[in-house]
Amino acid sequence: MAAQHWSPPRLSLRFLHVWRRNLLVWRKLAIPSMLGNLADPLLYMFGLGYGLGRMLEDVGGLSYIAFLASGVICSSTMMSASFEAMYSAFSRMHMQKTWDAILNAPLTLDDVLLGEWVWAASKSFLSGSAVLIVAAVLGLVPSPLAIAVIPVIFLTGLAFAGLGLIMTALSPSYDFFMYYFTLCVTPMMLLCGVFFPLNELPAAAQILAQLLPLTHAVALARPLVNGTVPADWLLHIAVLAAYAAGSAYIALALTRRRLLQ
């Protein structure tokens, strides 16, 4: 790749136009979209939480459904950001050529990428927050410290939106995204402490899990939802922030290579 693709991002507030365009489209379908985004996480929470939860005394000192709720907040955020940054962004870039139209206006590809990145994180923020609200309504959120989960959800969204945009920059077609889901998203669902505590895993898998962003999102969200300050919170935030910034930068460079020919 040429050095010019790796030049520092040139940021401008015009990215907000891209973000706003996506918001306007989303608003037209907001209710079915929110329900669709909530259905999956709630099925996990109720299905596993009540079904499996009956057989378990407690998990890490919590009822299983309370344990699960904080994990599902994070996995739902991951799913929503990944879908938006891959399928939806790819549609706008490749199928509808929406980005091409925007680039003929006084916006740059850097503005477009920044707008898409923040948008995908915003949309996943809504999904994660919706699960948090449902959990609170069910009485699974005992502490006001849970408010601190809100920025964690957004940061988690930025990390997975950036990773998704890397895939979009590389993708020849929609089929390509299945590899990412099968090889990255599904393993993270299972390895990162969403459904069971990390220490149930073999030692090698625990080390692997520490490298994955979802682990750090769960490590922040679970104690906060249940009213304690997470151990090593600075480290977890740093890992998520590094994933977010690093992936967005790589996605920008790859997209420049793809489109600024």
Added chain:
Amino acid sequence: MSPVSPLVASGLRKSYGSKEVVCGVDLTLQPGECFGLLGPNGAGKTTTLRLCLGLTGPDGGSIHVLGHEVPREGREARARIGVVPQFDNLDPDFTIRENLRVFGRYFDIPEATLQERIPALLEFAGLSSRADTRIQTLSGGMKRRLTLARALINDPELLFLDEPTTGLDPQARHVIWERLRNLLKQGKTLLLTTHFMEEAERLCSRIAIMDNGKIITGGDPRALIAQHVEPHVVEVYGEGAPDWAEAFGRRHAERCEITGETIFCYANDPAPLITDLDRRGDLRYLHRRANIEDVFLKLTGRDLRD
């Protein structure tokens, strides 16, 4: 040079890998003119437009658009240019009116100004009565008119039109031409790429023919016809046409070109050809004036460009 030229490009070069697709292109537009960039597929027309918009950096040469140095000030230049792209990229999630409004916001145009401009643009596009319908329901011609209206949202001084009528039926094409003449009357400068020679002859005061990344000739369309080809063309069709061309056509036309069973005879005086064809009566023919297409085919050849 006065008055100030809206676009000056000199010595433009651009390569993809080892293939140079734009090799030393010079372009200067005069204010208020329609300039046609003609060429077969792959000649480098679209890449030249992308360079002038600052969407990609040139490997050599310089570009000034409306006083801005491109690509360094591409953003400032694009704020004052309207673009009709080769393929429609209207926003399928929005209505006609929303397409205009959302696009206007990309230019930071105040909402109040947009509220004023949009009805006029809907009128211009002949889409006032359908302003609130989604764009999926529109015909190809309507989409093109909306794309043209969208390109005017920032009241640009300069318009880039990349094959604006490709894929349209004749009625829709004539409507677009009429709108473009309208814009010329308002004093806008148009840079048009096309491979419809009729389009170039109707609209353009000057053209340039591009092939393999180079501009091979340019100027006033009528002057180019006079310079490069004989004024009369007799096209002869049918099985016996090649034999007729060998036996008779070649001796009485300045030039004969044969493609399959069609003969193109280029002549200063077509009378002997027509007299002979009428006498025989077994070959169909068409006598017409030479046009830009003849110049184009003479200079770029009749081979397919895929």
